[in-house]
Amino acid sequence: MRRLADLVAAPEEASAGRGWRALPLAWRTLLAGWRPDLVNLVRMTTAAVLAYVITRLVTVGPIDLTCALTAILVTQASATGSLRMGMVRVGAVLTGIGVALVVSIWVGLTWWSLAIVIFASLLLGSLFRLGPQALETPISGMLILGASLQNTAAETRVLTTLIGAGVGILLPLLWPPAIPLGRASASVRAVARRLSEVFSAAAADLDEAPLTGDALAEHLRAARDVGDDLGRAGELVGQVEEMWQWNTRTLGRADVSPLLRSGLDALQDCAAASRALFIALAQEAPSRTEGGQVATPEFSDEVRAAMSVVLGDVGACIDSFGQLVEAEISGQEQHRRERLDHNVELLRETRAILTELMLMESDGGPTDQWLLRGSILRAVDRILQVLDAPARARQHARWRDGQGDRPLPGPATSQEFVPLDRALLTSVRRAGRRARFPGRR
Incomplete structure (x- = not known):
């Protein structure tokens, strides 16, 4: 005998997919799965470009892309999870950025400066009890260390980093991620x-x-x-x-x-x-x-x-x-x-x-x-x-x-x-x- 589930499922299956009749079911499924990732990519791209534009408006002379990279890192960190976890992630990112910023101002990128950034970032992550987010500290530090240029003034590098961090924190509040x-x-x-x-x-x-x-x-x-x-x-x-x-x-x-x-x-x-x-x-x-x-x-x-x-x-x-x-x-x-x-x-x-x-x-x-x-x-x-x-x-x-x-x-x-x-x-x-x-x- 045909089960009740078969009797009640048929009308629901017939009504599925009425929203996008022009697209095949496989394409609808594919686009629905990609949509959250695409929106997140657009959000991080916007943060990077916005940080760069603001930096160009408020600074004079050569700048590097530290502002854009910082904005991407902080946006990705603050857009996921609760406020508490988001602040922990932002703190981990900013800690690594701060360590890399200090090292890059004085010595730039060498094998031993890289070792200092990694060790100091991991040490601070442990001291600040960042837990599973502690690995984001050295990762962020290495990225900033590699992006820093020697011909950029130290004060400009600090300012661009602060601009990128501010954009990364504010953008998820103005453009929050979809739940x-x-x-x-x-x-x-x-x-x-x-x-x-x-x-x-x-x-x-x-x-x-x-x-x-x-x-x-x-x-x-x-x-x-x-x-x-x-x-x-x-x-x-x-x-x-x-x-x-x-x-x-x-x-x-x-x-x-x-x-x-x-x-x-x-x-x-x-x-x-x-x-x-x-x-x-x-x-x-x-x-x-x-x-x-x-x-x-x-x-x-x-x-x-x-x-x-x-x-x-x-x-x-x-x-x-x-x-x-x-x-x-x-x-x-x-x-x-x-x-x-x-x-x-x-x-x-x-x-x-x-x-x-x-x-x-x-x-x-x-x-x-x-x-x-x-x-x-x-x-x-x-x-x-x-x-x-x-x-x-x-x-x-x-x-x-x-x-x-x-x-x-x-x-x-x-x-x-x-x-x-x-x-x-x-x-x-x-x-x-x-x-x-x-x-x-």
Whole structure:
């Protein structure tokens, strides 16, 4: 039977890409990926040219390009991260520039002056406790040392360095970097989609034939691989949290980073529960004998069919939750929340059927068998608890109260939401469930 995820995905896929109809999908994807880097390149180029123009206006006589190089270094340092981290990076750059400036005024570029700049920069970086940013100190110093010319007056070199530093600090405030909000929300959505695909694949395999330990090991490995997606999403969400502070683009806007963080934390809990679920299933699954034959399965065909439906419903719930988190960023969460509530409701029903069948099959059996199957149900219950739509709505309401009347920063994606008839979807899913489990409502 066609899964609900296939039914609801088709309208969304049809609506994707309506913004740039004239360009192929590959070109749209390529340009969307390059746009943040291109903007950053234009910003640093503007800083360098602006510093040079100002230096030409306020100085007389020969000048070097120390002003432009300083502006590039400081702009790159102050445009990334929070205000605290930005100031640390600017401090590291200016420390290296100061060391190189002093050395170049007196001796210029030699092998031993290069050694002095590197050693002094690293020493000052350690004394100032610059941490991971300490390496920017000698790098900046070497660049300035190489760019300094002997025929430039010392006072002119100091002035040009100060002009470049001032431009590098002020330009990100007047032209702030874009916050990767769209990429962060899409990465959280990708984690949910990836985890949902793991459950969908396991449900399809379990629906066709009894799963063996080898097959479940593959699904468990896929569930563990979701950790890589979680790591990438965590980095992007962390960038949003840091760059939201003291960024003029966020003035008067609601801070949506807590929504992304809480959504990612919920998916991390789901990933942990999914690993526990597949480990418990692997202990129930039969293994292949030496002759290549599959041993007698522990699950009956009816329990196996119910487990397949439950796994598919878990995947649909996780995918719906990812859509909800992404939609919350653009203020279009109402329909997504209804869909999540609908999928969770169906999962509770199929989970109840699975529990009933397991109880009937385990009646009179060994205690350890029921304890093992109970761990499977507990993992499903944990996912239900994490993905509870009313709880997410209450969390969202508390966040909204804390943000006051500030508007959202804007839609995170350009995809349009096409609402579906919830009653129709419910009837389709329940009809399919009654066909597989006659006599149960």
